Amino acid sequence: MKAMILAAGKGTRVRPFTYTIPKPLMPILQKPVMEFLLELLRKHGFNEIMVNVSHLAHEIEGYFRDGQRFGVQIGYSFEGKIVKGELIGEAIGSAGGIRRIQDFNPFFDDTFVVLCGDALIDLDLTAALKWHKEKGAIATVITKSVPKENVSSYGVVVTDENGRIESFQEKPSVEEALSTEINTGIYIFEPEVIDYIPPNQKFDIGSELFPKLVEIGAPFYAVSMDFEWVDLGKVPDYWHAIRGVLLGEIKNVQIPGVEVAPGIYTGINVAVNWDKVNITGPVYIGAMTHIEDGATIVGPTAIGPNCWLCSGSTVENSVIFEYSRLGSGACLIDKLVYGRYCVDKNGASIDLQAAALDWLITDRRDAAPDSEQAEQVIKLVQDYTTKL
Numbered sequence: 001m002k003a004m005i006l007a008a009g010k011g012t013r014v015r016p017f018t019y020t021i022p023k024p025l026m027p028i029l030q031k032p033v034m035e036f037l038l039e040l041l042r043k044h045g046f047n048e049i050m051v052n053v054s055h056l057a058h059e060i061e062g063y064f065r066d067g068q069r070f071g072v073q074i075g076y077s078f079e080g081k082i083v084k085g086e087l088i089g090e091a092i093g094s095a096g097g098i099r100r101i102q103d104f105n106p107f108f109d110d111t112f113v114v115l116c117g118d119a120l121i122d123l124d125l126t127a128a129l130k131w132h133k134e135k136g137a138i139a140t141v142i143t144k145s146v147p148k149e150n151v152s153s154y155g156v157v158v159t160d161e162n163g164r165i166e167s168f169q170e171k172p173s174v175e176e177a178l179s180t181e182i183n184t185g186i187y188i189f190e191p192e193v194i195d196y197i198p199p200n201q202k203f204d205i206g207s208e209l210f211p212k213l214v215e216i217g218a219p220f221y222a223v224s225m226d227f228e229w230v231d232l233g234k235v236p237d238y239w240h241a242i243r244g245v246l247l248g249e250i251k252n253v254q255i256p257g258v259e260v261a262p263g264i265y266t267g268i269n270v271a272v273n274w275d276k277v278n279i280t281g282p283v284y285i286g287a288m289t290h291i292e293d294g295a296t297i298v299g300p301t302a303i304g305p306n307c308w309l310c311s312g313s314t315v316e317n318s319v320i321f322e323y324s325r326l327g328s329g330a331c332l333i334d335k336l337v338y339g340r341y342c343v344d345k346n347g348a349s350i351d352l353q354a355a356a357l358d359w360l361i362t363d364r365r366d367a368a369p370d371s372e373q374a375e376q377v378i379k380l381v382q383d384y385t386t387k388l
Contacts, residue, residue: 246302
């Protein structure tokens with residue numbers, strides 16, 4: 001069976017991470033989110049998968065290649081062009097990407113599934129496909145019920161008593177919401193739906209294709225299913241996802257590594273004297289990370305591989321990406337550290353260089369400051385860092 005993963009977006013709401021990491025490669029404790037999707041598709045018999053790519057396309061293609069090691073076949077549809085020797089992404093919309101593939105060569109010749117490449121899900125695709133076929137639908141949207149107070153964060157789907165879609169509301173207020181069923185970005189299509197997508201132009205599934213299907217009265221349905229769905233659309237979503245895995249709230253993702261103590265998981269060759277660090281789980285520490293005596297780590301916290309935490313540094317309820325070095329005196333609470341960026345749990349970003357914190361939080365591969373420089377910097381930024 002055939003499927004498509006939408007992976008061409010720029011991920012603007014997850015910046016600064018997506019300056020160098022495409023959203024489908026955002027790591028959930030070292031494993032890209034799109035890899036979980038491939039595992040789900042393979043489990044339900046979808047083994048021919050097209051992926052549209054644009055922003056940082058080479059990163060996605062370089063990691064997944066032809067899909068052999070994931071037990072599937074993968075093809076890529078690049079959306080963009082070369083300008084002065086540089087690849088420039090030009091995404092043509094979620095529906096436009098489907099039409100582009102079909103116009104190249106008719107790939108979608110039977111019922112197919114479309115998934116957004118930035119969500120963790122454990123949906124029973126087999127059951128969803130069965131429901132779709134029983135309804136005789138041309139298109140089916142998988143929805144999920146959310147508490148009414150949360151509807152303003154999502155696209156709301158309004159149906160009749162038989163599940164036929166009547167209308168959509170994009171992030172309505174709680175008072176205006178006509179439903180608590182939200183669009184999860186998981187779709188089942190028949191090939192003829194592509195006839196309603198105009199060729200050679202940017203076209204979106206949610207805002208353009210779906211209203212057209214409603215307008216013409218197509219057999220267009222929604223089915224509400226109870227499944228785990230973790231959207232990684234924004235920085236706070238990503239922060240909550242990592243916390244959820246560590247706390248055991250997200251059941252379909254296992255904490256990697258070895259549990260060396262209750263709630264403490266590590267990759268291989270972590271350099272640490274457990275008797276001389278202050279650590280409270282749940283915590284994950286990646287391979288080849290060094291934790292100096294006197295460092296403090298309070299979970300839920302994830303520390304990537306090849307990091308270095310100096311004595312006197314504190315990390316609490318935070319996510320630290322690979323190759324990060326936290327100097328003595330660094331105190332990170334409810335933060336995400338990626339390269340030269342420090343981001344709070346709400347997505348507000350601090351440029352470490354601009355804030356004169358780049359000696360305190362830096363890349364492990366850079367030369368560490370000498371003791372005199374370090375002391376001067378710590379004195380200058382001590383008041384500032386207490387606010388982080």
